[in-house]
Amino acid sequence: MRTVEVQLDQCWELLRQRRALSEFGDDPNAARIRPADEAEGHQS
Structure with a gap:
């Protein structure tokens, strides 16, 4: 479960980067x- 949470954090971060760019x-x-x-943990 923890692995999935970390991967989800990475996906959200990538999405935020793409939107900002x-x-x-x-x-x-x-x-x-x-x-x-x-x-990890950079949630808005």
């Missing part, structure tokens, strides 16, 4: 999945 006119495909220890 797109909003500022940059390429959303430049977004990259951050390592689990960096993305």
